[in-house]
Amino acid sequence: MATVAASPTYTASATPQRSRLMSWLTTTDHKVIGTLYLHTSLFFFVLGGLEALLIRWQLMRPNSVVLTADQYNQLFTMHGTTMVFLAIMPLSAAFFNYLIPLQIGARDVAFPRLNAFSYWIFLLGGVFITLPIFFWVAPDGGWFGYAPLSGRTYSPGPNMDFWVLGLQILGISSLAASFNFATTIINMRAPGMNLMRMPMFTWMSFVTQFLIILSFPVITIALVFLQFDRFFGTTFYQISAGADPLLWQHLFWIFGHPEVYILILPAFGLVSEVLPTNSRKPLFGYPVMAYSGILIGFLGFGVWAHHMFAVGMGPIADTVFGLTTMLIAIPTGVKIFNWIFTMWGGSIRFTAAMKFAIALIAMFVIGGISGITHASPPSDLQQTDTYYIVAHFHYVLFGGAILGIFAGIYHYFPKMYGRTMNETLGTWHFWLNFIAMNLTFFPMHFAGMLGMPRRIYTYDAGQGWELFNMMSTMGAFLLAPATLIFIYNFFRSKKHGEPCGPNPWDAPTLEWSIPSPPPEYNFAKIPMVTSRYPLWDLTHPERTAEIPHTQTGWTEATQQTGEHDMAPMHIETETRTAKELGIPMPSSTIKPFFVALGIVLMFSGLLFLPKGMKVPAFALMFGGTAMWVGYLYAWLTTPLEDHH
Amino acid sequence: MVIAVTLLVLAACSGGDYPNSTFLPTTDNNRDATDLWNRMMFWGTIVFVIVEAILLYTIIKYRRRPGGPEPEHVHGNTLMEITWTLAPALILVFIAVPTVRTIFRSQAAAPANAVQIEVIGHQWWWEFRYPEYGFTTANEIYMPHGRPVNFALRTADVLHSFWIPALAGKRDLISNRTNYLWFTPDSTGEAAFNGSCNEYCGASHANMKFRAFTVSAEDFDTWARHQAANAIFPPPVDTAAAPATVRPASNAIGMAQAVPAAQAAPTTVQAPTTPWQFPREKVPPHVLPQTPIPASVSIADAAIAAGDAQRGFTTYSRSACIGCHKIRGNPSSMGILGPDLTHVGSRFTIASGLFPNDAKHLAHWIKNARAMKPGSLMQTLGKGEHDPIMNITVQAGGLTDEQIADITAYLLSLK
Known part of the structure; x- marks a missing residue:
């Protein structure tokens, strides 16, 4: 150990004098990138939550004038876009980054610099699509941007330009990351860790990467069409040129439905780690859990048109998509029962993480049952595009994905920071959150079945919706302090949490x-x-x-x-540095950041085109292109690791 | 949960407190949907209770106790796993079979005796045409109860969705396509319903509402024949109302104002018709909008009361109104962009169900529609008013309060 004391302090960035910002900008360490993802997406989660609060404030009473129609339409569009693309997906990515290499016994991901690139282009794309809301020029076409409303004819302003370009940028991030993680899982598992020995989180992540790889190209194509329509006058969705608006809907939902499983499967994975550990029992039916995850992913590609039962596809298509949708209930039900029987006969320790994991099971059942009611098209026609649907997908995404992610954060925080989060505050957070989410989302079932459409910025008095809206708003106002407790606990525990050993939960992986x-x-x-x-x-x-x-x-x-x-x-128990152990580590580099920045600048140039400002448009497009091509060349011609 | 279920039962049973409930047994279509819903809720409740009960039992029974035994390390149980794979599959069969049956029944061709109504969605109002009677109206539908109604759904611009929650499931209006929806309002009697757009369609999506009335076959016929007739102005004073003057036909819309004599008009003399609307005393409160008038638009009550229909006719016929609106019987007014105003005085609401149709609201609406309804394509017309879309103040060509009051009086006289 004498050598340790004698050696200079060695940090991840190899040059100790670098500032913290520089160390972030240049990092290629999957754990640092994971925590960057975690913090960024928590920020966006809070932002999306604030947007939701404004929405609920406006809807608290009938004929309310807290927000204008334009502001409301921007807020609900950005609430959905933010929560899907900037909060839940990257929260999952935070866990992919942090956990996958650790769970499979690898020293980093397969492509550490690509990983850094994924993060930076996510961050910059997130800023790109979020900034306009502060100037009330944010996207206002809904998170699924239906054509022809999203086209230039009906949305002439820059609002939807930010949306179409922002999603393109974010798609690059998701695709780059998923190729990276899929490669990592396939190639970098420790000796002896065959596929059927992978921890369930890695399994569900593995399925998720393939869902992203197969579904994101579809939205990319849909967006390229829309982008060309908006900027270059093509007519893919131009109805005056005879376009069929269902083209967009099919393309969007072929992406959009797998996207739902992209959001939920990682949370399922996290819960599958938390439950066995805190029950002192192995996961019940491990192989079936893995297979049902694959089956959910597979079936997820065959159900997209259940979002479109109202568009008039005809009885045969309605039948087919209704039945495939019902089928998904089977593997999902299997997961629910296997989780419960993981706990059955166990010795359950109610950590904060465990509470959230159990709540996920309880809440997801509600989302699943309401899901079945709109798998039946004639019934769905009374439900689609109403608050009943809003209630359903919040039970799935908040009661499912978000609760699972909270479970994951409480569970893995000690691994990330060497300290546990405060359990008392965690319990407060759990109960407040649990009550508030049910108060917010359960009444929406009633509002919807009593005829309240979604996406309306105002409603008239006397329609029978006042009580339910008031309840939902009260619930939303209660979710805010719950989240604040969590945020406080998170940041406080980083410095003042109880120090813990390597394995505070007595976990198996x-x-x-x-x-x-x-x-x-x-x-x-x-x-x-x-x-x-x-x-x-x-x-x-x-x-x-x-x-x-x-x-x-x-x-x-x-x-x-x-x-x-x-x-x-x-x-x-090893405490020496990589250098002392002679372990080659990927060197820090800023190039991925500049490649990401160049791509975002290139896309930004397009924003000036509709205004006829050709000089800044072409300057940004060519400048951005030169930047990312140049830095990419430099990146590809530099070896990954320094010579030791 | 108990409260929730109680509320659900309340919601399902009470049409009074919940006028837009989707569970009202008003039509064949809605009874089928409710029947499916009940089946699914039956099974859903069973699943919910079983799963949550096992879950609660598990977490209470197997909570960690100090000195408790080390659990048995079960890794799985094939028989149990097969059971909870097959059980949901079996339940789904019970749901799937009636589902498929209902799909094919509700999407079959409409019965031959159905009333045909063409629906055309616009940002942000509804155009309704009755091809069998040959007229066009806006934002209010009348249907004879007991007879099937077949809606042919189209849109003039973006996607919309046609929904009367208390009568039937919705159907989208898709550009470059025609969709169909039919149902039989056989258990409604004389009743009024609210409808809405259900596919997000831009700024005033929330304000794209309409009203639907089911009336007796005779009343429907009276209403429809009157709606099909031209507007008669000035309104007949005594019962021996004179039919509209026969004028030579012209298809030159642009010449309307310049050559009042050479106007388009029906080629046959019409038989007098009786104005009929749904009995006002039977209109339930939820059908009459309560939207407040924005503070930024004001026009004195006295000024409105002083409106003169005859002057209003002249002013209207020379104003920007005629560029977008049609009043059959007023040869100047041939516009097709906005709602048909032929019998606008017989409607209960204006601005697509946003405001009640009275002099006060109509005058405010004419003065500054864009302040009353976000994104409205109808221009701000009042002199000195701020147009929030063009971001200009209307000066030349703007209407004075007196002119607005006159036009209001004229329009409301068109019963």
Whole structure:
């Protein structure tokens, strides 16, 4: 240990004098990028929540004038866009980044610089699409931007320009990240970790990456059409030229429905980590859990037109899509039961994370049942585009995705910061949040079934909706303090939380076998895995006695990497730096940031075109293009790792 | 949960407090949808109770106790997993079969005796045509109860969705397509309903509403035949009302103002018709809008009361109004962009169900429609008024309060 004391302080950025901002801008460490994702998306989550508060304030009473129609239309568009693309998806990405390499025993993702690029283009794209709301020129066509309303004829202003370009930019981020994670999971698993030994979060993430890879190109194409319509006068959605507006709807929902599973599957994965750990039992029916995740993803591509039962597709299409939609209930139900029976007979410890995970099960059941009611098209025609739908998808996305993500944050915070979050505050957050979300979203079922359309900025008195709207608004006002408690707890615990060891929850998977927070290289020696619960193999062998243990994959791994770099499953106590251990780490670089910036500048140039300002338009487009092409060239011609 | 279920029952049963409830057994279409809903709620409640009960039991029974035993390490149970895969599948069969049956029944061709109504959505109002009677109206539909109604749905601009929650499920209006929706209002009697646009369609999506009335077959016929007739101005004083003057036909719309003698008019002399509207005393409160008038638009009550229909006729016929509106019987007024105003005085609402149709609201509306209804394509007309879309103050060509009051009186006389 003498060498440790003698060696200079070694930080992730290799040059200790760099400022914190520079270290962020240049990082290629998946853990730092993961926490950047986490903080950024929490910021957007709060912003989207504030937008929702304004919406609810306006709807609290009939004929209210808190907001103008234009402001309201911008707010509901941005609330949806923000929560889907800037909050829930990147919150999941935060966990992909932080956890996938740790769970599979890797030292980083497959492409660390691409990973940094994904984050920066997400951040810049998020800023691009969010800034206009502060000047009331934000997108106002709804989060699914139906043509022809989203076209230039009916939305002549810059509002929808920000939307179409912003989503294109964000799509680049999602696609780059998903190729990265899929490659990581396929190629970088520790020796012995075959697919059926991957932690369930990694499994669900794996499915999610394929959903993104297969669905985002579709929205990209839809957006390219819209972009060309808006800027270059093409007629893909130009109804005066005979276009069929259903083209947009089909393309959007072929993306849009898998997107729902992109939002929910990572939360399912997180819950599948939290429940067994806090029940002291292995996950019930692991293989079925993995298969049902795949099946949900697969079926998710065959149900998109259930968003379109009202457009008049005819009885055969309605039948087909109604039935495929009902089918999805089966694998989802299997997951619900397997979670419950994971806890059955266990020894349940009610940590804050566990409470949120259990609440997800309880709430998702409600969202699932209301989902079935609109899988039946004749019934759906009384529900679609009403507040009943708003209630349904908030039970799925808030009661599902957000509760799962909160569970994940409470559970994994100790791994990220070496301290636990305050459990008392966590309990307060949980109960306030649980009551508030039900108060907000449950009455919306009634408002919808009593005839209240969604996306209306005002409604008349005497329609029978006053009580339900008042309840929803009260609930929303209660969600605000709940979230504040969480935010306070989050930031306070980073500095003042109770210090914890590497494995405060007595969890079974690899990420808990290394120190908290993990060293930059994650694993000094790559662990050689023999079962699905490698850490319980060491700490609680009785819990894993029944599952098969093999050394499959060890031989190939040792032949490829050499035995010196790996060791049988162990609890890592190494404290030396990567340099001292001779572990090559990807060097810091600012190039991914500039590539992202160049792409965003290039897209920004288009904003000036409709105003006829050709000079700034072309300056930005050519300047941005030169910037990202140049930096990309420099990036690709620089080796990933410094020479040690 | 108990409260929630109670509320649901209330909502389902009471049409009074919840006039737009989707559970009212008013039409064949709605009874089918409610029947499906009840089936799904039946199974859904069973699933909900079972799952949440097992969940609650589990977390209470198996909570960690100090000194509790180490749990048994079950990794799965094939039989149980097959059970909870098959059980939901079986339930879904019970839902799927009636679903498919209802889909094919409700989307079959409309019965031959159905009343045909063409619906054309506009940003942000509804055009209704009765092809069998050959007239066009706006924002209010009359239907004979007991007879099927077949709606042919089109849009003039962006997507809209046609929905009368208390009568039937909605159907979208898709550009370059015609959609159909039919149902039979057989259990309504004489009743009034609210309808709305249900597909987000821009700034005033929330203000794109309409009213629907089911009336007896005789009343419907009276109403429709009067709506089909030209407006008669000045209104007949005694019962021996003179039919509209026969004028030579012309298709030159632009010449309307310059050559009042050469106007388009029906080629046959009309039989006198009786104005008929849904009995005002039977109009339920939820059908009459309560939207407040924005503070920025004002016009004195005294000025409105002083409006003169005869002067209003002259002013209207020379104003910008005629560029967009049609009044059959007023040869100057041939516009087709805005709602048909032929019998505007017989309607209960203006501005697509946003305001009640009375002199006060109509005068404010004419003065500054764009301040009354965000994004309205109808221009701000009052002199000195601020047009929020053009961001200009109307000066030359603007209407004075007196002129507005006159026009109001004229329009309201068109029963």
